[in-house]
Amino acid sequence: MRASALKRRGAGIIVAIIIMIFILTALSTKAAFLQWGSTAVKTSSVASCFTFAETAMRGLNFQNIRRSQAEVTGSSGGTYAAVACVATTPRATAVVMVVGDNGPETARVRDSLRNKIAGIIRFD
Numbered sequence: 842m843r844a845s846a847l848k849r850r851g852a853g854i855i856v857a858i859i860i861m862i863f864i865l866t867a868l869s870t871k872a873a874f875l876q877w878g879s880t881a882v883k884t885s886s887v888a889s890c891f892t893f894a895e896t897a898m899r900g901l902n903f904q905n906i907r908r909s910q911a912e913v914t915g916s917s918g919g920t921y922a923a924v925a926c927v928a929t930t931p932r933a934t935a936v937v938m939v940v941g942d943n944g945p946e947t948a949r950v951r952d953s954l955r956n957k958i959a960g961i962i963r964f965d
Contacts, residue, residue: 855911855925876951877938880959881929889963890926890933897957898922919943920950924958935959 882890894913898906903915903922914923920941927934937955941947 855927873942874944874947875938875940876944876947877936878951878955879934879936880955881932882926882935882958883932883962885928885930885932887926887928887933890935890958891924893958893961893963894924894926894935894954896961897954898924900957901953917950918946920947922950922954924954 882893884890884893891908891913895906895908898913898915898917901917903917906913906915908914912923912925914921916922918941920939920943922937922939924938925936927936935955935958937951937958939947939951939954941950
């Protein structure tokens, strides 16, 4: 029980740091809109969640896709997106964040990416 609470606290700190990075990126690039949301994914594995995020970005024709231990990033049109995955029970959670100059487009990209990630099913 205590380990679970520590995991959640650690995950919250990671998400807060990523959001701060997004805000700083938005300020330096003069982007006016930050849209974010989350979705449970159809796996309990954080590694698989990152694979889902990368697959979703490729399926939506994102460019400059990069994957690290903390996030998957890419760009689509005038937006920049990052997906962080958090270990939650019973399924992992993908946190989708998108920065862009156009509010409706930024929200559309966020929704498309979040829905695509949520719809991926892993067959073992």
